[in-house]
Amino acid sequence: MSSTEQSSQAAKSSDPVIVIKNMHKWYGEFHVLKNVNLEVQRGERIVICGPSGSGKSTLIRCINRLEVHQQGHISVDGTELTGDLKNIEKIRSEVGMVFQHFNLFPHLTVMENLTLGPIWVRKTPKAEAEETAMEYLKRVKIPEQAEKFPGQLSGGQQQRVAIARSLCMNPGIMLFDEPTSALDPEMIKEVLDVMIELAESGMTMLCVTHEMGFATAVAHRVIFMDFGEIIEENEPHEFFNNPQNDRTKLFLSQIL
Amino acid sequence: MNEAANPQKEYTPGTHPDLPAPFATRGPVAWMRDNLFSSPLNIILTVVVAWLLYSIIPPIVNWVFIESVWTADSRVECWAQMKEAEGAACWAFINSRLNLFIYGFYPEAERWRVNVSFILLVMFLIPILWDKAPYRKYWLMYCVAFPFIAAWLLVGGFGLTKVPTDEIGGITLTLIIGVTGIFFSLPIGVALALGRISNMPAVSMLCVVFIEFIRGVPLIALLFVASTMLNYFLPPGTSFDLLMRVLIMVMLFSAAYIAEVVRGGLQAVPRGQHEAADAMGLTYWQSSRLIVLPQALKISIPGIVNTFIGLFKDTTLVLIIGMLDPLGIGRAALSDASWSGLAREVYLFIAIFFFLCCFGMSRYSLYLEKKLHTGH
Ligand SMILES: Nc1ncnc2c1ncn2[C@@H]1O[C@H](COP(=O)(O)OP(=O)(O)O)[C@@H](O)[C@H]1O
Numbered sequence: 090m091s092s093t094e095q096s097s098q099a100a101k102s103s104d105p106v107i108v109i110k111n112m113h114k115w116y117g118e119f120h121v122l123k124n125v126n127l128e129v130q131r132g133e134r135i136v137i138c139g140p141s142g143s144g145k146s147t148l149i150r151c152i153n154r155l156e157v158h159q160q161g162h163i164s165v166d167g168t169e170l171t172g173d174l175k176n177i178e179k180i181r182s183e184v185g186m187v188f189q190h191f192n193l194f195p196h197l198t199v200m201e202n203l204t205l206g207p208i209w210v211r212k213t214p215k216a217e218a219e220e221t222a223m224e225y226l227k228r229v230k231i232p233e234q235a236e237k238f239p240g241q242l243s244g245g246q247q248q249r250v251a252i253a254r255s256l257c258m259n260p261g262i263m264l265f266d267e268p269t270s271a272l273d274p275e276m277i278k279e280v281l282d283v284m285i286e287l288a289e290s291g292m293t294m295l296c297v298t299h300e301m302g303f304a305t306a307v308a309h310r311v312i313f314m315d316f317g318e319i320i321e322e323n324e325p326h327e328f329f330n331n332p333q334n335d336r337t338k339l340f341l342s343q344i345l
Numbered sequence: 346m347n348e349a350a351n352p353q354k355e356y357t358p359g360t361h362p363d364l365p366a367p368f369a370t371r372g373p374v375a376w377m378r379d380n381l382f383s384s385p386l387n388i389i390l391t392v393v394v395a396w397l398l399y400s401i402i403p404p405i406v407n408w409v410f411i412e413s414v415w416t417a418d419s420r421v422e423c424w425a426q427m428k429e430a431e432g433a434a435c436w437a438f439i440n441s442r443l444n445l446f447i448y449g450f451y452p453e454a455e456r457w458r459v460n461v462s463f464i465l466l467v468m469f470l471i472p473i474l475w476d477k478a479p480y481r482k483y484w485l486m487y488c489v490a491f492p493f494i495a496a497w498l499l500v501g502g503f504g505l506t507k508v509p510t511d512e513i514g515g516i517t518l519t520l521i522i523g524v525t526g527i528f529f530s531l532p533i534g535v536a537l538a539l540g541r542i543s544n545m546p547a548v549s550m551l552c553v554v555f556i557e558f559i560r561g562v563p564l565i566a567l568l569f570v571a572s573t574m575l576n577y578f579l580p581p582g583t584s585f586d587l588l589m590r591v592l593i594m595v596m597l598f599s600a601a602y603i604a605e606v607v608r609g610g611l612q613a614v615p616r617g618q619h620e621a622a623d624a625m626g627l628t629y630w631q632s633s634r635l636i637v638l639p640q641a642l643k644i645s646i647p648g649i650v651n652t653f654i655g656l657f658k659d660t661t662l663v664l665i666i667g668m669l670d671p672l673g674i675g676r677a678a679l680s681d682a683s684w685s686g687l688a689r690e691v692y693l694f695i696a697i698f699f700f701l702c703c704f705g706m707s708r709y710s711l712y713l714e715k716k717l718h719t720g721h
């Protein structure tokens with residue numbers, strides 16, 4: 090447990106990489122995010138949970154501007170998110186994202202999926218990009234699948250490739266949107282193992298998930314969202330054993 | 346009973362080996378039973394089809410090959426060589442007009458230029474058909490240059506004698522219009538499709554107007570516009586080659602269709618693909634070129650090839666504005682008194698030419714689909 094404590098010390102020291110202030114978002118008339126305030130420290134690991142439709146995906150997608158917020162401020166690594174395309178591309182290249190449905194590029198091999206970003210965004214020479222890609226494939230334990238197409242892999246393997254693909258961009262922050270909820274039960278563990286290993290390496294992580302075991306093991310903070318608001322946040326042990334808000338209690342009673 | 350495939354045999358649980366399927370359910374006999382004789386209706390259909398084939402194929406083979414005449418100087422001479430006059434094809438007619446069918450009225454002394462263009466066309470097809478061709482990258486660069494090299498060869502200028510484009514005809518003309526149309530309509534169509542779904546209203550509006558206008562007008566009308574009206578719009582004194590005008594019209598016409606086919610493909614690419622590309626920090630053009638278009642085009646292959654086949658056959662419409670494509674040549678040839686009455690041979694010959702080209706494209710499309718299939 091000492092390593093977790095150390096990193097939680099690190100997380101407490103004030104070095105915010107993501108700052109969200111009084112942020113609102115609407116889909117047409119629908120007020121999907123309401124006055125969200127969140128600071129994420131470098132190296133901090135946050136798990137976001139909440140009922141379906143509560144705005145969890147929307148929130149983390151605002152951080153790399155896959156969704157545009159209409160009011161308030163978001164800044165990542167000191168850069169404010171505005172309409173400026175150059176800023177957006179820069180931030181996106183620093184923030185990795187892993188999706189529920191993997192979103193690997195089906196027409197490219199695993200290796201090409203991994204090297205695309207480094208080659209085109211980072212302008213890394215191909216050979217070097219492939220070398221790095223291979224290292225990450227080894228880290229997610231599927232180096233032998235490099236020449237296959239995503240469609241030939243199992244769900245768990247695809248998600249591990251997706252994680253490796255993000256890591257190849259050498260991001261400072263990783264966003265996960267329910268990375269295990271499209272997987273068969275026997276594949277969840279292999280993906281969580283990779284994520285736990287990543288957590289231990291000190292990566293800043295925001296993870297939407299309902300995997301309580303994962304949250305307890307790696308998260309510094311658990312955030313509960315409902316109806317577009319952050320209802321409650323706490324460190325995992327307290328959050329699960331001693332929830333304060335009634336809605337949190339109700340939610341936890343449903344998923345545990 | 347087949348010993349190896351005896352599923353009755355007892356195995357202790359966990360030790361059951363993989364066995365081949367029972368003999369009666371595999372092999373040609375089983376196939377015939379399942380596909381040709383599976384029900385009374387199926388049996389009747391099989392018998393009827395077999396009888397039809399039996400009564401149609403031999404006479405056709407006879408007419409086309411066995412009793413046909415390949416050399417003669419006139420219709421009468423041709424028929425004299427048959428068991429029964431008009432009882433078989435007189436290919437001698439096509440034979441004697443072959444140059445006309447291939448080159449039109451292209452000057453005889455310059456026909457080598459057409460031949461070289463044919464060879465260049467074959468070289469153009471090699472890297473497209475054979476994706477493991479050595480030095481494919483350079484081949485493909487040649488492919489991009491090919492239409493321009495061929496245009497120079499065929500029309501002349503820059504050191505070659507100029508050939509007036511109204512002397513080009515026959516299969517040469519068909520291939521020029523077909524290949525140019527196909528080559529340029531794909532990129533124009535893709536650009537139009539991207540423009541149509543772009544979120545810049547001005548661009549999208551322009552593309553919609555263009556596509557809908559072109560699709561709403563028959564190609565014949567566009568060709569008439571090309572042949573007659575276009576001159577009114579051009580500054581006086583400039584003359585603009587008719588073939589060039591036709592090429593532009595055919596190109597735009599087919600591009601509008603391609604645009605709609607490709608738009609369908611673009612919309613079939615899941616949103617997650619755009620998001621993954623965006624999340625990686627790719628620019629709009631990178632994501633279009635590397636992620637979205639390859640997938641959209643792959644989905645669109647059948648529609649694209651369908652459009653190309655249509656375009657290729659529509660080249661015969663230039664007959665109406667007085668250009669001599671194979672059909673025009675055929676009609677002209679049939680008006681020769683010593684050969685008149687051989688319309689069947691002429692049209693069959695032309696039909697076979699078009700069929701081979703279109704069937705080739707159709708097969709290529711299947712091959713591409715298979716090649717690009719990368720799993721579920
Ligand atoms: N593109 C969109 N347009 C309109 N409504 C949307 C869109 N995306 C999500 N929503 C709505 O916003 C709400 C929050 O969605 P989401 O952030 O995906 O929730 P969660 O990830 O917590 O399940 C849901 O009610 C959903 O229906």
Ligand SMILES: [Mg+2]
Nearest residue numbers: 145146147267
């Ligand atoms: Mg979600």
